[in-house]
Amino acid sequence: MKTLTLLRHAKSGWDDPVARDFDRPLNAKGKRAAAMVGRHMRSLGLVFDHAIASPAVRVSETLEQIESGYGRTIAPDLDRRVYLASAATLLDVVHGFPAEAESALLVGHNPGLEDLVLMLVADGADPLRDAVEDKYPTASIAELQFEGDWASIATGTARLTRFIRPRDLDPTLGPDAD
Template sequence: MKTLTLLRHAKSSWDDTVSRDFDRPLNGKGRRAAEVIGRHMRDAGLAFDHVVASPAVRVGETLDAVETGYGRTFAPACDRRIYLASAATLLDVVHDLPDTADSALLVGHNPGLEDLVLMLVPEGAGALRTEVEAKYPTATLAEMTFDVARWRDVAERAATLTRFVRPRDLDPTLGPDER
């Protein structure tokens, strides 16, 4: 059995005048949301044998804030393939995970993460999948399990979605901004 947890980076700042999208930092709300998700991960007893992340600044800052809430560090392996990757590329990253890891955390970007969940979890699989179809917000966690011994055997429509947690589920003040 393998467990894959996906974490979308927290809300980034569009006000910061950086020259590249890659360098965009988190905003204050994003840092708070990531810390709340980190506390949830700690309280839920989530643990990971392997962590792989996009090298984008907003992903690194998300992990820093998650670690603050979680109370320990993750020491992620950075993989450039994750930066703005498609679901197909993310599946390649999953297939390359070390088989010694039973539980892995992948931290990256949308729409790739959302598309990966929808690729791996069969249609009609329940309310959690329906929530993913509606929206995969920033700093949101999705957990899937697979009845496989090797990561390279993870296949489309073979996952069970066991968790989908948005920051606003834990703290309503982290919900969408009023327009």
């Protein structure tokens, strides 16, 4: 069984005067949320034998904070295709994961990550899927499991086993006006 964990970058700073969206950094709340999610990942004993991430600044900064809480280096391969990718493009990336990888991490952006979960997990009476469909907030992780190999993953073939939002770990990390 293969496990795919999807991590959306943490909350970024829209007030930062960067010239390109690609260069937008995290804000203070995003840094705090990512570190907390990293600590939670460590407490769950999550491990990855393959990782791919968008090269955007907010993703790199998210990973730095995740690693500080997680207590280990993730060191993903950076893949420009993941930056603001559609679900179809993300699925193409997943199809290319090494066959020997059992547990992989994909770090990127919405709406692609949310759409990928909704594509891969069949619609039905699943409260976790419903929560993803409602909103896939920044710094949230979704864990999906599949039978078979990475290349055979297709629409409706996944089971969503976890969906963890920062506000589930600390209510102060929930929605606000910042």
